Amino acid sequence: MEDRMLQSLPDERAVAWEKALVARVSEYGIFRLTAEGIVASWNPGAARIKGYRAEEIVGKHFSVFYPAGDRQAGVPEAMLQTAREKGHCETEGWRVRKNGSRFWASVLITPLVAPDGSLIGFAKIVRDVTDKRRAHEAVLESERKFRLLVQGVTDYSLFMLSPDGIVTNWNLGAARIKGYEADEIIGTHFRRFYTPEDAVQGLPERGLETAAREGRFETEGWRVRKDGSRFWANVIIDAIRDETGNLVGFAKITRDVTERKVAQEQLENARAALLQAQKMEAIGKLTGGVAHDFNNVLQVLRGNLELLERRHGRDAWSRERLERAIDAVEQGANLASQLLAFGRRQALQPAVVNLAVMLRNMDDLLRRALGEMIQVETVVSGGLWNTLVDPNHLENVVLNLAINSRDAMPKGGHLTLELSNATLDSHYHALPDDVPEGQYVLLAITDTGTGMTPEVMERAFEPYFSTKPEGEGTGLGLSMAYGFVKQSGGHMRMYSEAGHGTTVKIYLPRSMEQVAELERPHTPQVTGGSETILVVEDDKRVQSMVVEMLTDLGYAVLKADDAQSAMVIIKSGVKIDLLFSDVVMPGPVRSTEMAKMAVRALPGLRVLFTSGYTQNAIVHGGRLDPGVHLLSKPYSREQLATKIRRMLGHPDLSVPLHQVADSAAKSVVPLISVLVVDDDAASREAVSELLAEMGYAVRQADSREAALREVTEEVRILVTDIALPDGSGVELARAALQQVPALKIIFASGDEAPLAREVGFAFSSVRKPFSAGQLRSLIEAAGREERTD
Known part of the structure; x- marks a missing residue:
């Protein structure tokens, strides 16, 4: 090689030809340096690549093309020295153009010697390979990022397997999920991650066979960590093949999805529980409705059987069969009672x-x-x-x-x-x-x-x-x-x-209350009376039977088919001592509304309800409303007689419906405005009506937004449920106090009331179901505070 480089100076014609050739090359920068590194010639390629015209660069040292750091490190001189010692110097590196920009250059420096062997300079060839360099760097960067990605993923176990299932690499996610460090697991078979029962069945090998055959295998199952604990894994195995299609290994991705599996199981259990609850609720509604009609039928049977027993009971043969029939009615009544109990629709007296x-x-x-x-x-x-x-x-x-x-x-x-x-x-x-x-x-x-x-x-x-x-x-x-x-x-x-x-x-x-004194059971005494009783019953069979039973007991009996007819009789001025009404009545006027109007029209009137199914008309929260008396169907003649006699013969035993509300109205300052907020329409209307009878001006709202529109300076007291469809009653109260700071707050809810220190404002509370007396006390206390303020 040195013999070829040690060449004689060309003759003039050869020199002219070489100059013409070099002058035509634009893809390469070809120029000559003196022995000291001074630029002695410059071709168009050099001008295009480096940005200097010949007159700007000839006569300057070639180190001008190098970055400052390389110049300070003596890189230009070192390259010339390498060319002298080895006969050439070939390298790549960053170079600087005239405008200061950098490019990646491929450089070859060859020494030029005279015939006598003396060094007369250097030939330098430069090519701009920036695009090639950037592509190479992009590949390197991609590989680096991929390595960082694989190693940085901790939620997934990512590793490679050889064609026969040997672990060849290991990421941090695999170490976290499976518990093994790389040096513990690389070189071993991935079978060790499977449970013993799965390994015996050959599941690891079947997974590799499927991936090799179909290109991919996915499954879920129990896997084993280093410490022996198990986790539910989602597993994907992909076959890896080279350019010729030969299998070179497998990529295995494993994720711990134990939490998801537990959540799915809990969701399935909750869904099953919901379906069971819905089924039981549907059956409960059905049984409640059936029990109502069934009890009406039983009441007709029992009443007429007892009437027959009174007339024909002296005949032993007839008495025995009538008693059997009455016992059968009792059994039917027990069945209906059990149906109501299951449907949670019986009237409890806790x-x-x-x-x-x-x-x-x-x-x-x-x-x-x-x-x-x-x-x-x-x-x-x-x-x-x-x-x-x-x-x-x-x-x-x-x-x-x-x-x-x-x-x-x-x-x-x-x-x-x-x-x-x-x-x-x-x-x-x-x-x-x-x-x-x-x-x-x-x-x-x-x-x-x-x-x-x-x-x-x-x-x-x-x-x-x-x-x-x-x-x-x-x-x-x-x-x-x-x-x-x-x-x-x-x-x-x-x-x-x-x-x-x-x-x-x-x-x-x-x-937390004291034990109540329970009433001792006693044998009922069948006694009648001479008072007047108004029977309101839409079932003609039941009505006829009750009228005959009461007449037989000595009472004067009036009858009505519905609430409207009953009110006509009540307003006629006739003296009535007791109103005996079915709870479930046809027509626009409900039985409870009729009872309230009747009590107002006839002070001192006793009210006794009867029903086979209350439908929450007089029962709320599973309990009879305060001051309400109920005789459940089917009832016996003795039960009817005893109940009525106790109500008519002992005034202290019977509190007329809404007597509390009527007496409260006399002691309340009128026209105080109360806002009642409850999304349950029946509850809201009941409370509002009770307050209206007490003498208050009542406003209603069914949501937080509607309530805030009703809050004005005229409203003195806010009675609100805590759970509202568009927010909390506590937040409603807080916003309402900002509008009317003097507003008094009462929480009336089935939930526990919050603590005063938690909400930051004063309030009173009563838990549903509450009595008229409880509500009246809170309202009066709030009114006194309002007047004191």
Whole structure:
């Protein structure tokens, strides 16, 4: 090579030809340097690439083309030295144009020597390869970013497998999810991530075979971490092939989706619970409607049977058959009552009781009902809380559950009734959405019977579902208990396993009040009277039967088919002592509205309602409204006579409907404006009507937005529910106080009221369902504060 470079100076013609050739080249910068590096020639290619004209650069040192850093480092001189020593110098690097911009140059420097071997200069060839450099850098940058991406991903496990399943690389996500560091796992088979049962079945190998055959394999399943714990994984295996189509390995992506799987399972459980709740609610509505009509039919049967019994009861044969027919009516009435209990539509009369006392009083009854083969044990924890519940209905529930347990122990066994205090909170397993957190009294009834399978457990609370032989039981015992407990604001759970007995747990809300004095049962005395009773009943059969029964008891009886006809009689001026009306009435005037108008027209009038299904007309929150008397259908002649005689013969036992409201109206300063806010139209109208009767000017709103439009200086008191469709009643109150600072706030809600320190303003509160007296007291207190202010 040196022999070729050591060449003699060309003759003049050769020089002229070379100059012409160099002058035509524009893609390359070709120029000559002196031995000291001074530019001695310049071609058009050099002018195009570097931006200098020949007269601007010839005579200057070629280091001008180098960046300042390279000049300071002596790079130009080093390149000339390399060319002298090695015969050439070839390199690439950044160079500088005349305008200061940089370009990536491919440079070749060749020494020029005289015939005598002396160095006379250098030939330098430069090419602008910036595009090539940038493409190369882009590739490098892409590879760098890809490496950073793969290594930086921590939510996904990304790694490569050889064709036979050996791990060849490992990212941080794989280390985080699977627990192995790269040096622990590279070189081992990926089978170790599978559960033993899946590995035995050959799932890892089948996954690779599918990916190799189809190009991709995706699945989900349990995988194992280094510490032995399991997680639910979403797995994708892609086959990797080279340019010729040969399999070179697999890319494996794994994601831990355990949380998603748990959420899906919870969603499925919640959906199943919702469907069950909807089914039970639909059945409840159906049974409630059926019970109403059924009770009307039973009332006709019972009343006429009792009338026949009074006329033909002296004949033994007739009396026996009439008694059998009346017993059948009683059974039908019990069925209807159980249907209403399941549908949560019975009229409860709860009282504050201590369940320990109630169970002790039931001890003899239970032992007689269960027989000698069943051992009964009652366990009561110390310091047992009180609860608010209808004791008569609860006794029926306990008796029904105990009889179910007896039937599950045909050869005898052990029945345990346990009472204790309990707190239900977020730690309680699967606390349903309709069960509020709080303190409860727990009644657990456990037997050692045959137990139930999961399939039977799932349907145990459905009405008419029974595993007993046909003719043994109605299938309503558990459903009735379930409906009663839910209507009482409680919670009911059942635990059972085939062959290992059953436990039914009933949670009833704790009451902070003192135990109520319960009225002792007494034998009713059938007595009549001479007072006048107005019977309002749309069912002609029932009406005829009631009129005959009351007439037989000595009463003067008037009758009406609907509320409008009843009001005509009331306004006629005739003396009426008691209004006996069905709750569910046809026509535009409701029975409750008729009763209120009747009481105003006839002060001192007693009002007794009757119904087979109240439809929430006089029952709210599962309880009879204050001051309301109800005789549920079907009723006996004795029950009717006793109820009416007590109401007419003992004035203190009967509080006329809205007497509280009428007396309150006299003591209230009139024309105080009250704004009632509740999205439940029935509740809002009831409260508004009660306030209007007390003498207040009432405004209504069904939402936060509508209420704020009603708030003016004239409004003195705001009575609002806490839960509104477009926001919170607390926020409504806060905004209303900004408009009218003197406004008095009363929260009337089924939820617990917030703490005063949390909301930052003064308020009063009453919890639904509330009495007229409670509302009146709060309104009067707010009025006194308003007048004091």
